[in-house]
Amino acid sequence: EIVMTQSPATLSVSPGETATLSCRASQSVGSNLAWCQLKPGQAPRLLIYGASTRATGVPARFSGSGSGTEFTLSISSLQSEDFAVYYCQQYNNWPLGFGGGTKVEIK
Amino acid sequence: EVQLLESGGGLVQPGGSLRLSCAASGFTFSSYVMSWVRQAPGKGLEWVSTITGSGSITYYADSLKDRFTVSRDNSNNTLYLHMNNLRADDTAVYYCTKDRCSGCPGDYWGQGTLVTVSS
Numbered sequence: 001e002i003v004m005t006q007s008p009a010t011l012s013v014s015p016g017e018t019a020t021l022s023c024r025a026s027q028s029v030g031s032n033l034a035w036c037q038l039k040p041g042q043a044p045r046l047l048i049y050g051a052s053t054r055a056t057g058v059p060a061r062f063s064g065s066g067s068g069t070e071f072t073l074s075i076s077s078l079q080s081e082d083f084a085v086y087y088c089q090q091y092n093n094w095p096l097g098f099g100g101g102t103k104v105e106i107k
Numbered sequence: 108e109v110q111l112l113e114s115g116g117g118l119v120q121p122g123g124s125l126r127l128s129c130a131a132s133g134f135t136f137s138s139y140v141m142s143w144v145r146q147a148p149g150k151g152l153e154w155v156s157t158i159t160g161s162g163s164i165t166y167y168a169d170s171l172k173d174r175f176t177v178s179r180d181n182s183n184n185t186l187y188l189h190m191n192n193l194r195a196d197d198t199a200v201y202y203c204t205k206d207r208c209s210g211c212p213g214d215y216w217g218q219g220t221l222v223t224v225s226s
Contacts, residue, residue, distance in 0.1 A: 034212035044216040087152050091210050095168050096154040
């Protein structure tokens with residue numbers, strides 16, 4: 001089973017700044033890495049798949065990078081609606097696996 | 108517009124059973140892989156199960172495959188999760204997802220249904 005590790009657990013950022021979230025896989029997942037966003041009371045939302053491809057309707061301020069075992073989600077010019085919990089997910093191997101999440105909070 | 112609406116959650120005693128449903132609309136249901144993902148209180152996301160469009164192939168998290176069964180009714184655009192011998196650690200919000208392909212991440216998620224296992 002591939003273990004996904006996200007860091008930091010919590011990231012305090014001021015509106016308008018850039019948030020950089022990290023995700024590490026215990027073995028290579030190629031580019032089969034997705035990011036999703038969770039907000040209380042809302043349906044989770046897919047942001048990025050294929051490590052760097054934005055899902056339909058996702059603003060350009062969200063960008064993903066990386067391959068193999070190291071991945072990054074960057075959120076530039078943070079807006080109020082971006083404060084949420086973000087999860088990475090590998091889909092290179094069964095069982096599919098999520099990281100522990102990074103909470104992006106207002107500084 | 109893609110819509111996924113889960114139902115069937117609630118309070119159940121340890122050892123009990125429950126069937127969750129996910130009513131889908133806005134896309135050709137039978138053409139898409141579907142999955143269940145759960146989130147326990149204060150915890151992260153956990154993939155539970157995936158089923159192909161025809162329903163012929165299913166996948167499960169190893170720790171759940173003896174107690175959970177995923178199925179679908181393509182004539183009624185509905186996904187199911189049958190859960191048996193429920194335990195306290197099955198307490199979670201259960202989400203259904205529409206997936207781009209088998210093994211792919213969900214590109215649409217429902218809002219979830221809460222299952223609470225407690226005496």
